[in-house]
Amino acid sequence: LKLQEQGKIRHLGLSNHAVNRFEEIRSIGGKYVVNQLAYNLLTRAAEMEILPYCQQVGTGVIAYMVLMQGLLTDKYSNFDEIPDWYTRTRHFDCKRTERCRHGEKGAEAETIQALQGIRAIARECGVTTADIALKWAVAAKGITCALVGTQNLKRLEANVKAVEEPLPDEIIKRLNTVTQVLKDKLGPSLDIFESVGNDRTR
Numbered sequence: 015l016k017l018q019e020q021g022k023i024r025h026l027g028l029s030n031h032a033v034n035r036f037e038e039i040r041s042i043g044g045k046y047v048v049n050q051l052a053y054n055l056l057t058r059a060a061e062m063e064i065l066p067y068c069q070q071v072g073t074g075v076i077a078y079m080v081l082m083q084g085l086l087t088d089k090y091s092n093f094d095e096i097p098d099w100y101t102r103t104r105h106f107d108c109k110r111t112e113r114c115r116h117g118e119k120g121a122e123a124e125t126i127q128a129l130q131g132i133r134a135i136a137r138e139c140g141v142t143t144a145d146i147a148l149k150w151a152v153a154a155k156g157i158t159c160a161l162v163g164t165q166n167l168k169r170l171e172a173n174v175k176a177v178e179e180p181l182p183d184e185i186i187k188r189l190n191t192v193t194q195v196l197k198d199k200l201g202p203s204l205d206i207f208e209s210v211g212n213d214r215t216r
Contacts, residue, residue: 025045027047050078052079055150055189057105077160080148086144104206125196131193149176153186
């Protein structure tokens with residue numbers, strides 16, 4: 015706060031803070047202008063509490079992991095093809111990799127069902143799964159911008175082009191519907207790498 019008052023810090027931001035931790039930090043003073051959160055079609059916990067809260071207090075939200083580490087692309091045809099480093103989240107059974115920390119059974123059936131629905135809608139719209147996932151994320155209420163990793167210039171250009179044309183509201187609603195069961199299964203916990211009881215964002 016002192017550094018901000020001295021003009022040495024222009025803006026303050028947070029990463030992965032749920033409402034109670036955000037409130038605790040804000041009580042110290044200073045204006046926190048942004049909160050960075052994992053947010054994508056398969057990881058919608060932020061919608062339950064923190065996104066509405068950030069809108070209420072005037073804090074922007076930067077979405078990261080928008081393509082869910084490649085899961086929201088057409089790169090993998092089944093879960094066995096996914097590198098174990100990417101199967102550490104609560105979407106997957108913890109027995110799938112020794113790198114897992116959450117200790118839960120995961121939500122693999124619900125994740126597969128959601129992916130099938132997303133891909134079907136993408137095909138119907140004549141776009142890739144990645145394109146529709148990006149369009150959906152940047153259209154979400156309260157999302158200020160999205161961080162999207164890429165491995166080459168061609169994909170970067172495709173990502174930029176994907177968000178130039180917004181999704182119709184009807185398609186957004188359908189995407190929300192086909193991912194609702196997974197959203198309910200994973201619940202409001204923002205920490206997708208730890209168990210609900212060990213959620214580090216709270």
